[in-house]
Amino acid sequence: MTIDARARRPATSGALTRIVNVARLHLTQKGPLLVLPWLILGFILLVNLLIWWILASALPPADRVDAADSMQFSGASTFIFVYMLVVAVQAINATFPFALGYGVTRRDFYLGSSLTFVLLSLYYSLGMTLLAELERATGGWGLGVAMFDVVFFDADTPLQRFALFLLAFLFFFFVGAATAAVYVRWRSRGMLVFFAALALIAVGLAWLATDTGSWPLIGGWFTENGALGVAVWSLVPSTAAAVAGLVLIRGATPRT
Amino acid sequence: MSTVIEVSGLSKRFGKVVALDDVSFSVGENKICGLLGRNGAGKTTLMQLLTGQQFATSGTIEIFGRSPVETASVLERICFIKESQTYPEDFSVKHVFTSAPWFFSGWDASFAEQLIDDFRIPTNRRVKKLSRGQLSAVGVVVGLASRAPLTFFDEPYLGLDAVARQTFYDRLLEDYAKHPRTVILSTHLIDEVSNLLEHVIVLDQGRVIIDGAADDVRSSATTVVGPRGAVDAFVGDRAALSRQGVGGLASVTIHALTSDERHAAGDAGLELSPVSLQQLIIHRTNSSSREFEQSA
Numbered sequence: 001m002t003i004d005a006r007a008r009r010p011a012t013s014g015a016l017t018r019i020v021n022v023a024r025l026h027l028t029q030k031g032p033l034l035v036l037p038w039l040i041l042g043f044i045l046l047v048n049l050l051i052w053w054i055l056a057s058a059l060p061p062a063d064r065v066d067a068a069d070s071m072q073f074s075g076a077s078t079f080i081f082v083y084m085l086v087v088a089v090q091a092i093n094a095t096f097p098f099a100l101g102y103g104v105t106r107r108d109f110y111l112g113s114s115l116t117f118v119l120l121s122l123y124y125s126l127g128m129t130l131l132a133e134l135e136r137a138t139g140g141w142g143l144g145v146a147m148f149d150v151v152f153f154d155a156d157t158p159l160q161r162f163a164l165f166l167l168a169f170l171f172f173f174f175v176g177a178a179t180a181a182v183y184v185r186w187r188s189r190g191m192l193v194f195f196a197a198l199a200l201i202a203v204g205l206a207w208l209a210t211d212t213g214s215w216p217l218i219g220g221w222f223t224e225n226g227a228l229g230v231a232v233w234s235l236v237p238s239t240a241a242a243v244a245g246l247v248l249i250r251g252a253t254p255r256t
Numbered sequence: 257m258s259t260v261i262e263v264s265g266l267s268k269r270f271g272k273v274v275a276l277d278d279v280s281f282s283v284g285e286n287k288i289c290g291l292l293g294r295n296g297a298g299k300t301t302l303m304q305l306l307t308g309q310q311f312a313t314s315g316t317i318e319i320f321g322r323s324p325v326e327t328a329s330v331l332e333r334i335c336f337i338k339e340s341q342t343y344p345e346d347f348s349v350k351h352v353f354t355s356a357p358w359f360f361s362g363w364d365a366s367f368a369e370q371l372i373d374d375f376r377i378p379t380n381r382r383v384k385k386l387s388r389g390q391l392s393a394v395g396v397v398v399g400l401a402s403r404a405p406l407t408f409f410d411e412p413y414l415g416l417d418a419v420a421r422q423t424f425y426d427r428l429l430e431d432y433a434k435h436p437r438t439v440i441l442s443t444h445l446i447d448e449v450s451n452l453l454e455h456v457i458v459l460d461q462g463r464v465i466i467d468g469a470a471d472d473v474r475s476s477a478t479t480v481v482g483p484r485g486a487v488d489a490f491v492g493d494r495a496a497l498s499r500q501g502v503g504g505l506a507s508v509t510i511h512a513l514t515s516d517e518r519h520a521a522g523d524a525g526l527e528l529s530p531v532s533l534q535q536l537i538i539h540r541t542n543s544s545s546r547e548f549e550q551s552a
Contacts, residue, residue, distance in 0.1 A: 015328070021358040021359060025355050028344075028355050029344075029346060094345045095344045098343055100309050101337070102360075103359060103404070104331065105308075105326045105328050105331055106326060107326060253304070254309055255342075
């Protein structure tokens with residue numbers, strides 16, 4: 001008689017299994033992570049369509065083109081990126097003590113969380129790309145409305161557009177992860193210091209730019225690189241945030 | 257007997273507060289060990305250190321022969337159920353029991369079902385909406401059904417009624433008999449769990465004041481009862497753990513007596529009674545805080 005080796009459980013599971021299990025833990029609740037954002041986005045689109053319809057019926061035809069152009073700067077889809085930042089903060093902060101109680105190492109927890117963020121970025125980039133293409137194909141939902149196909153995500157091909165969305169989502173997810181890691185590590189005191197430092201650095205850089213008269217240069221850099229170029233550059237802060245999150249989490253302890 | 261937990265010279269400070277001070281002990285495989293002590297004695301901190309959740313200030317911890325900190329091969333054999341366990345945002349009870357098997361290779365789903373029935377846990381309810389007792393019951397079910405080789409229960413019964421607590425003790429013993437494992441149980445209800453425990457560790461102000469087999473600890477003291485004069489004469493200059501008197505009667509708890517001494521007590525017309533674990537711990541923790549105050 002032979003014993004089926006597959007029936008026996010390994011004494012210790014592989015690192016990959018452990019990381020995937022953390023991702024499964026994050027994705028236990030599908031609704032708020034995978035469905036709800038689309039519903040909210042749909043609602044925002046509906047409101048945009050209504051507003052445009054009200055505007056269009058009130059404006060003389062000559063001004064409509066102007067108004068349509070300015071809609072290229074619509075920030076209506078920003079919601080989903082901020083939502084994902086909050087998702088990352090929640091995932092790290094609320095699940096960290098829980099996962100540790102389940103005997104997960106901090107490293108596996110963070111890598112599993114990162115895997116979740118990458119998967120969610122792919123999922124939402126795909127959806128956003130499809131919506132942008134649909135918007136373009138229907139001539140702005142039949143009304144000339146722009147919400148997904150806007151100047152911030154301007155791209156020549158659907159694939160480029162997908163890459164753009166993906167890089168943007170990764171940026172927001174990992175900035176959220178790093179921010180949550182600061183909180184998990186040092187609690188509210190850490191948050192105060194973190195945001196104070198962030199504000200000082202921002203003001204410092206703004207002063208530097210003003211003092212050296214380099215604002216045109218900065219603006220030029222953005223237009224020169226284009227949306228995709230800027231997005232590729234975002235990999236630098238995204239990676240820095242991802243690494244910082246890991247380093248911070250490895251020294252964090254759950255609240256007692 | 258192999259050792260599962262080996263702690264030596266362990267200290268933990270939070271700023272100026274010394275939570276644990278030079279703690280050393282070991283726990284053998286497949287023992288049910290009580291970690292007892294007053295509030296703030298350092299029980300939770302000790303458990304957090306043993307499960308790698310906190311970092312030691314000094315000293316060493318070996319669980320299954322290795323440091324638990326960030327060691328996956330050690331941590332995946334541990335289940336830590338704490339009183340103040342937080343759950344992911346909007347988790348329902350169902351989600352807890354769906355996800356637990358991914359992390360505990362010994363998880364027994366049918367045992368979990370049985371326990372959920374026993375404790376009447378509403379599985380569709382959100383964890384946030386559970387009562388204190390139901391929340392504790394969820395933790396108890398995870399702790400038992402995970403069958404982790406090393407299971408920690410930190411005050412697992414908060415808000416559980418007497419019936420549910422008895423169910424917990426019964427199921428723990430039954431399942432432990434079938435699937436032996438090491439269980440560390442921290443609790444205030446010392447008399448209730450007294451019969452479960454094989455090993456007792458008592459912490460007081462961050463130090464280990466009792467560490468031994470439960471039976472040895474129980475028989476380490478005895479109470480002498482009788483007329484005041486006779487009791488005082490018998491006790492003499494033996495150290496008294498506690499002293500009480502009503503009218504002409506006195507009752508003094510002293511360290512264990514030899515069989516000759518027990519005979520002598522009988523001859524003197526004195527009664528000897530055993531000391532419960534709870535009383536003993538009350539005496540010992542009280543006396544050590546008195547000593548502390550005197551030396552301060």
